[in-house]
Amino acid sequence: MDSYGTNFSVSIKQKDVVVAALPVQNHWLPMSNLDLLLPELDVGVFFCYKKSDFYTENVNLLKKSLAQALSPFYPLAGEIVQNIHGEPELLCNSRGVDFIHAYADVMLKDIDLHHPDDSVKTKFVPVKKSGVFSVQVTELNCGGLVIGCKFDHRVADAYSMNMFLVAWAEISKSEAISTVPSFRRSMLNPRRPLLIDSLYDTLFVPLSSLPPPNPSVPTNPLISRIYYVKSEAINNLQSISSLNGNPKRSKLVSLTAYLWRLMSECEDGSKTCRMGVVVDGRKRLDKLSLPMENYFGNILSIPYGQVVSDQLRDMPLSQVTTLVDDFINVATTEDHFRGLIDWVELKRPKQAVAKIYTKIEENDGDAIVVSSGQRFPVESVDFGWGKPRFGSYMFPWGGQTGYVMPMPSAKSNGDWIVYMYLLEKHLEIVETKGSEVFHPLNSTYLDF
Structure with a gap:
């Protein structure tokens, strides 16, 4: 093109x-x-x-x-x-x-x-x-x-x-x-009395506790790209992730693990490689008398894992998916979201942010957050003249943490569209070693 x-x-x-x-x-x-x-x-x-x-x-x-x-x-x-x-x-x-x-x-x-x-x-x-x-x-x-x-x-x-x-x-x-x-x-609303767990101090941090940015330290720009992933590739990753006696992993967890291991190949071997996943709390809080499915606002938590890069790149994919499942599972309960609400109440009016968006420890390497866009209603956004031939979220937020959002293809054939906002070195590894999974989006695929 x-x-x-x-x-x-x-x-x-x-x-x-x-x-x-x-x-x-x-x-x-x-x-x-x-x-x-x-x-x-x-x-x-x-x-x-x-x-x-x-x-x-x-x-x-x-x-x-x-x-x-x-x-x-x-x-x-x-x-x-x-x-x-x-x-x-x-x-x-x-x-x-x-x-x-x-x-x-x-x-x-x-x-x-x-x-x-x-x-x-x-x-x-x-x-x-x-x-x-x-x-x-x-x-x-x-x-x-x-x-x-x-x-x-x-x-x-x-x-x-x-x-x-x-x-x-x-x-x-x-x-x-x-x-x-x-x-x-x-x-x-927060509970009374507040019930606080030390877990939240590992996942979120008050902005006031962060060191001021150092203008003398250069920052590398992040870049947006959009790829498509064929359904066969997604299914294959899911199959590999479920080997060695593991339970069947979700497709999102399998793709996240694959990205995490790819990312580790770009990092200094002694630094940690960090991966987070956005978890929607609606289903976790849906035991209330009123259902949460129509609640308009943010009900999100971002648990994450970190592993030294040298160790991560040597792991089989099935082992990496176990790590992903382990850190996601801490945020899949009603108690987690109730506790997070209480933790924010304790810190107010000081603002807090997900810890994965920051670099605090000396060995903190780069980080990526994966958000599930599988509910993206591309087929339903028909205003009367036909369904979209393509749709995507776009989140070039300007920070130093990468962002990835897989969404269903408008073709409704099991393929995924994946928006990425990553460092150039991560995009290079995606397009070289990850080229069998991630294909650059083009008009031929979209049939425009």
Whole structure:
């Protein structure tokens, strides 16, 4: 693919602010203790659609259905401000959502989706300048369409945003929304008295306890890439991971273990190689009288493991998957999430962050966090002119910890799409020693 896949122009046709069809009375919505674990980060997501006629009608439909969707999902139309304690809080004031209508002088098949930093990041996913949520709808010169969104991670995790995207699509087709969101923060209240376990001090750390950044120490930039993984490769990793008398491992655990061992080949042998996994706590807390499946907000924990690189690279994959399962299992109970809520309460108003996002110990090597995007509803984000041919999250968050998010392919054939935000040395090992598993995303695979 030539440079045209990234070197094309995007022009703005119109900018609007879309407000909720039924604005709410101004009120404050506190963040839960689990929301407070997130620093100020914006997350992108985008969907690509093949040729669709009547652009003006499509864009007007999107605006109208967005206004309707913002009524039940009203926090997305608000703003985040600081309360008297310096903590973020949601002001639900019906500010609205910035909506950009744009045109890109490029064909869908020519967009280089393997290099999204150059082709997607500032062209199809909007820069959120204010508010909680922003949208950009971009027409392509082939008749295709790209819908990009940016949201504040402090307000929503990927599960919550998936819920909203599906509801927005359902409303655009005049269907009732399948999930009505709940913002009942009392469901995540701390216990009284607080019950604290020392485990949380190993997984999370107050920001105030971290040393100030040293500007004289150079940092290496992280780079975004998107790959596809064939279903046969995923199944093969799962089979290898389950050898030597091990129980059958999940596909996500198997892929995580494979990445962890690949990563160790880039590291100084004496340094630890760290791998974390994002765990959604909804199912763990679902024993409450009200189900958590419609809770809108963050219910996440990030357990991690660390192994000296020399040891890790010599392990069989089945042994590495055992390590992954072991560190994930500490965060798969209701008590874990209840304890985490209590731990944050104890530290407030000091903000804390997942420890894997930091380098504290002298032998701390590089780190990667894997987030499960298997619930990514790419097939369900159909606004009335057909399903997306491609969709992905995009999270170039700017830190020094890598981020990987596997998602189902829009082909619905068991393949995965994997977004990676990693150091260049890690991407090089992915594309050399990991080339039988990870294939650079291209228009041939996507059948654009």
